[in-house]
Amino acid sequence: MKVLIFGNGYVGKRCQAAWPDAVLSDVRVTSKEEALEEIRRQQPDVVLNAAGVKGKPNVDWCDSHPFETMRGNVLMPLLLADACADAGVYLLHIGSGCIFYGEAPHPDKAWREDDFGNPSPVYSRNKWAADLVLSTLPNVGIARIRMPIDSIPGPGNYITKVAHYPKLMEIENSVTILDDLPAVLHALLERRATGIFHATNPGTVKLQDLIALYEELVDPTHTCEWIREEDLVPMGLAKKPRSNNVLASERLAALGIAMRPVHEALRDTMEKYARAKRQAAASAS
Numbered sequence: 304m305k306v307l308i309f310g311n312g313y314v315g316k317r318c319q320a321a322w323p324d325a326v327l328s329d330v331r332v333t334s335k336e337e338a339l340e341e342i343r344r345q346q347p348d349v350v351l352n353a354a355g356v357k358g359k360p361n362v363d364w365c366d367s368h369p370f371e372t373m374r375g376n377v378l379m380p381l382l383l384a385d386a387c388a389d390a391g392v393y394l395l396h397i398g399s400g401c402i403f404y405g406e407a408p409h410p411d412k413a414w415r416e417d418d419f420g421n422p423s424p425v426y427s428r429n430k431w432a433a434d435l436v437l438s439t440l441p442n443v444g445i446a447r448i449r450m451p452i453d454s455i456p457g458p459g460n461y462i463t464k465v466a467h468y469p470k471l472m473e474i475e476n477s478v479t480i481l482d483d484l485p486a487v488l489h490a491l492l493e494r495r496a497t498g499i500f501h502a503t504n505p506g507t508v509k510l511q512d513l514i515a516l517y518e519e520l521v522d523p524t525h526t527c528e529w530i531r532e533e534d535l536v537p538m539g540l541a542k543k544p545r546s547n548n549v550l551a552s553e554r555l556a557a558l559g560i561a562m563r564p565v566h567e568a569l570r571d572t573m574e575k576y577a578r579a580k581r582q583a584a585a586s587a588s
């Protein structure tokens with residue numbers, strides 16, 4: 304199966320590395336015609352949209368750049384979906400679980416795939432806007448990911464990010480273990496699965512537990528100060544509250560696509576992360 308990946312960034316590159324037949328496009332899509340021309344040139348069986356605008360240095364950037372955010376996170380996916388429809392090719396779009404804020408209105412407090420989002424910040428509203436439209440289209444699937452936790456150290460990796468923050472929130476979330484993601488996305492692409500999927504590992508992670516594992520396996524000298532979630536904005540650490548939530552992943556399970564239980568996958572990932580850090584330190588010395 305030849306996958307054409309749009310979005311030459313963190314997730315796009317990670318998928319290309321896992322899929323030998325994939326092509327990572329360097330086309331910047333600003334029109335349906337550009338997307339269609341690239342699809343016709345590459346002749347893929349399916350398309351993955353891993354493009355998007357997350358903001359630099361963080362999502363607060365999107366609040367002051369609403370047009371750039373809209374072009375990358377709403378307009379581009381819709382133009383690409385339109386082009387894929389013309390070419391008769393299935394599209395899988397990477398969405399975000401950060402469209403949900405707080406507890407879901409279900410007894411277990413976990414958000415389902417078809418629940419309506421409740422976002423306020425610009426990034427999350429744009430991701431939700433794309434989901435709202437794309438989920439009405441035939442031959443389109445959406446895989447929502449959250450807080451990517453990766454065995455490879457790097458700036459997009461949630462472990463690397465939080466390990467460097469001096470103050471951390473006491474929060475509990477659903478997360479995506481990146482080592483598990485390419486196989487899940489590939490399974491959705493093979494099935495040309497339509498609708499929304501929560502590509503998050505079963506279970507939840509408390510940030511305190513993740514940091515305890517980091518201190519056990521990576522850096523015993525690590526220190527940080529713990530703050531309450533509601534203190535993040537008043538303390539000037541962010542402009543808008545962050546999305547913290549628990550996602551149920553019922554639609555992946557219904558297709559028989561499994562991700563490892565999160566604590567098993569987290570320990571495995573942290574062990575690999577620690578090895579990679581040790582190797583980098585050894586080759587630098």
Ligand SMILES: NC(=O)c1ccc[n+]([C@@H]2O[C@H](COP(=O)([O-])OP(=O)(O)OC[C@H]3O[C@@H](n4cnc5c(N)ncnc54)[C@H](OP(=O)(O)O)[C@@H]3O)[C@@H](O)[C@H]2O)c1
Nearest residue numbers: 310311312313314331332353354355375379397398399448
């Ligand atoms: N990483 C996360 O924490 C996370 C969590 C949940 C969901 N997601 C979603 O996952 C997707 C991939 O994220 P990522 O972490 O891989 O982000 P990333 O590293 O920033 O990569 C996104 C890539 O898309 C490119 N892009 C932007 N507009 C484009 C356009 N019109 N046409 C083609 N390419 C375009 C960007 O190029 P430039 O950099 O040159 O603009 C960048 O290379 C995004 O939709 C994001 O919302 C990510």
